Amino acid sequence: MEEKNQNIVMFPFMAQGHTIPFLTLALKIEKMGYKITFVNTPLNIKNLKKSLPPSSTIRLVEIPFDSSKHGLPPGLENTDTVTTYDLMLDLFEASLSLKPYFRNLLSDLISGGASLLCVITDMFFAWTADVTHEFGVFHAIFSGCSGFGLGCYYSLWMNLPHRKTESLEFSLPDFHEAGKIHVTQLMDIMLKADGTDRWSRFLIYNLSLWVRSDAILLNTVEEIDGIGLSYFRIKLGLPVWPIGPVLRSVDNRSRGGKVPGISPELCIKWLDSKPLNSVLYISFGSQSTISASQMMQLAKALEMSGNNFIWVVRPPLGFDINAEFEAEEWLPEGFAKRAEEQNRGLIVTKWAPQVEILSHKSVAAFLSHCGWNSVLESLSCGVPLIGWPFYAEQFYNAKLLVEEVGVCVEVARGTHFEVRREDIVHKIEMVMRVDGKAKQMREKACEVETMIGDAIRDEEDYKGSSVKSMEEFLNAALLTKESKT
16 A cells, blocks of 8 residues: 555544544545544543554544533533533534634644645534634545535525425525425424524534635535535535545444444344345434334334334433333333244344444345435445434435435434324335335335445446545645645
8 A cells, every 4th residue: 555644634523423434534544545633522532442443543632622611511522412402502612612722733733744635624613624724734524414415404504494484395595406395304493593593603603614615525425416416516616525435344343432232243143034125124323312102103113014123222302312221111011022032123222233234135124314324324235214314414314315316215203203103114014015116215225325336436447436536635635735835
């Protein structure tokens, strides 16, 4: 491997759904011969050490942060234990205090002789663009989101179009290609936003700074996300490079240092005993959970459907999401015991080896919150989805998958959505059948799997779209560096 002796600084926001794609991207760039300095707050750096392969040379660097100075609970440095939107916003606002420390970090790196090629930071750290440019260095924002989902999210916050109509459906004034948005696809904080509230002030300030960056990197693929990519290219007037999918490898020891609630070996053994396309995988990600009543209806629907399933469970809304799961309290009486005795279901607490599960031939569909990391993991294995989005751009990821890509049906939206077991069964059967719409969705998912595979192909006579985007990005950073010397 060619040693490029160029240092790239990477700085994600302090959340599991952000640090995972950032670290995965860092490992990918490291293999290309670049040196990586990975920046975060002390507690997050400590946790990230568990996720690094022993052979990695990635340098983990702490940036000072004292939560107690910002009215946050002691030791709160990421969203893992955040239970309210108010506390989430407190953490967002507190992150602005990292600016002088980040400037000092870059100054120390450069004065210490580091050959700094570029800085890649989080979509919520857009203020880092001006700091980076003080040192004449190329700056890029990286987001693990889809272009379409992020485009809807960006447009909604920058325009607040729902405030200007009485209709339940409306268009985005600068993104008509996205189609109609329904009020049920808006988070509570957005429904209440008027442009002067704290959420509006923080997000509009942050999003308005994106244009000061030199480029946008998205964890997506040109062939399935062209509408969203075009929106940002026109809106920001910047290079927007799709470099995805940035996916964890199957041999990753754990998800961001988290230990799965079931060993991959036991999980695969159970899946091996099931017929082709017969298992429904259910997981709502690291930050989401459903209400107690929704959980009960979902459990009853699984019994009614009779399908095999793996369900990653967490305590329902209103309880500590990281606490122990009490099956006797939150599931129908005897549900867990019947699933085990009939060898029909695996109930996994907190974490599951998701990549291994989705890549198994017995898995037919994924009931998901439609976080983009999970979507890409599913589609990279040719597995269609049943969407149950909860917040942020997840609603618009589901919209993209249903309306544009054709690999998803939506079963519910958020935690206030009243679901009936019969409706859930109907959606499960729609995707799990061997014929009709289910067959069409599986075929389309397999087509998307091929598109994704082609995008990351890097061969002597063929370079995929994501490979070309990565090369163009690195070349642009190098040209900027050379022009400054």
